[in-house]
Amino acid sequence: MSLDIFAARPDPALLDLPWSVPLAQWPEDLLAALPRGISRHVVRFARLSGGIVAVKEIKESLAREEYHLLRNLRRLDLPCVEPIAVVAGRTDEEGAPLDACLVTRHLQFSLPYRALFSQQLREDTADRLVDALAVLLARLHLVGFFWGDVSLSNTLFRRSAGAFAAYLVDAETGELHDSLTDGQREHDLDLARVNIAGEMMDLAAGGYLPEGLDPIEASQAVIGRYRHLWRELTEDETFEVGERWRVDERIRRLNALGFDVDELEISTDLDGSSMRIQPKVVDAGHHARRLLRLTGLDVEDNQARRLLNDLDSYTAATDRQGEDEELVANDWLTLVYRPTVRAVPSRLRRKLEPPEIFHEILEHRWYMAERAGHDIPLEEAITAYLRDVLPGRPDEQAVLTTDEPVPPTVEDGYP
Ligand SMILES: Nc1ncnc2c1ncn2[C@@H]1O[C@H](COP(=O)(O)OP(=O)(O)O)[C@@H](O)[C@H]1O
Ligand SMILES: [Mg+2]
16 A cells, blocks of 8 residues: 655655555554544544544545645634545555545644533533634634534634633634625524534434523524624724724724734714724734733633733732843743643643643632632632642543544434
8 A cells, every 4th residue: 555645744654554454444452432423424533643633534635625724724824623634546456446644733622512502511611612712713714714514513623711712623624715705704693503403303302402592593693793893893984083092992992802913993074073994803822822921821712811911910910110121931830830740740731721720720819719708828729729629520531431432413422
């Protein structure tokens, strides 16, 4: 067999995977039992060079297209899974051809929506999922990406300081244009509405939707939230010249939604009495980039904002506002952040990723302080959190499932 491996930085360990075996029959000991969404193709998680990859068996031309699309989306800084390689030219032991495989890096601590709904779902979790998906769709549309198969199954969710960040996982039907027409956007929204309603009804039939959550309303909510966001992101606004503060206000609102303004086009009308602004909105990630620059920590944007807030209050509490920001950040990292996450015993480390645990500890400390009516030292909050909260949380790094072949409508082990 002559394999054809297409990759930007090919990992030689790829050659050790059993490419002459249909993916559905790969031996159990190579596989990682992690939760997966519903899919058309066979998808398995395999161990590779100390990490985990997702392997999807799919026609070669589709695999190549999806590989390139994912690469382009990542270049544009959009949240999606990272493509590693396309493996083509596969044949089985008898020499019969097998479909190609698209290999992507497993997105750590990501959860398919079904896994979220099978945990004790807090009432507002569904709202947060809806929010995260609407933000993802708006971000994709801003750069001209038509998804073509918007659904909960094609999205992965990661916790981000109490909210969720949504990632695109399946780009098979996607198209990248310079920009999208309203018609293309509406088409994606229609697909979203139908798919999400179907997925929610499926959950309802299995008894996994919380009381009072209506599948149709939930799918409508994604659309409503998207439209609101889209207007906020793209609409031009006209003000009286004396209302310059409203420009500022618009920028603040965009920041609060997690977006930054790259350029602001301001034009005044002929008699100079009113002005029109058209913001060029760019990807959020502002806080995440600042935190990365200051501390080397690479985390979700909401988490970064949370960590930066704590860094700011550390700076204030130690009276070091005038000092070099990077030096203070380094002290905060070694004296506050690291000791906190290291206090988590190793058996509890698979529950949540470190920045999320740090965020929860800060929340817990605030909650304790509110109840006690005075400040609580960090050490005390850590002890209480590790004793009372974290042990009760499910493991999110690797939720064990069996990897039996299952009918396509049932996701492995979930719910
Ligand atoms: N890189 C990845 N990280 C985590 N999960 C993944 C990854 N790739 C695929 N999955 C899981 O596998 C499921 C199916 O993948 P998908 O690309 O949607 O296949 P299909 O094209 O057959 O629908 C996803 O819903 C997701 O749960
Ligand atoms: Mg899919």
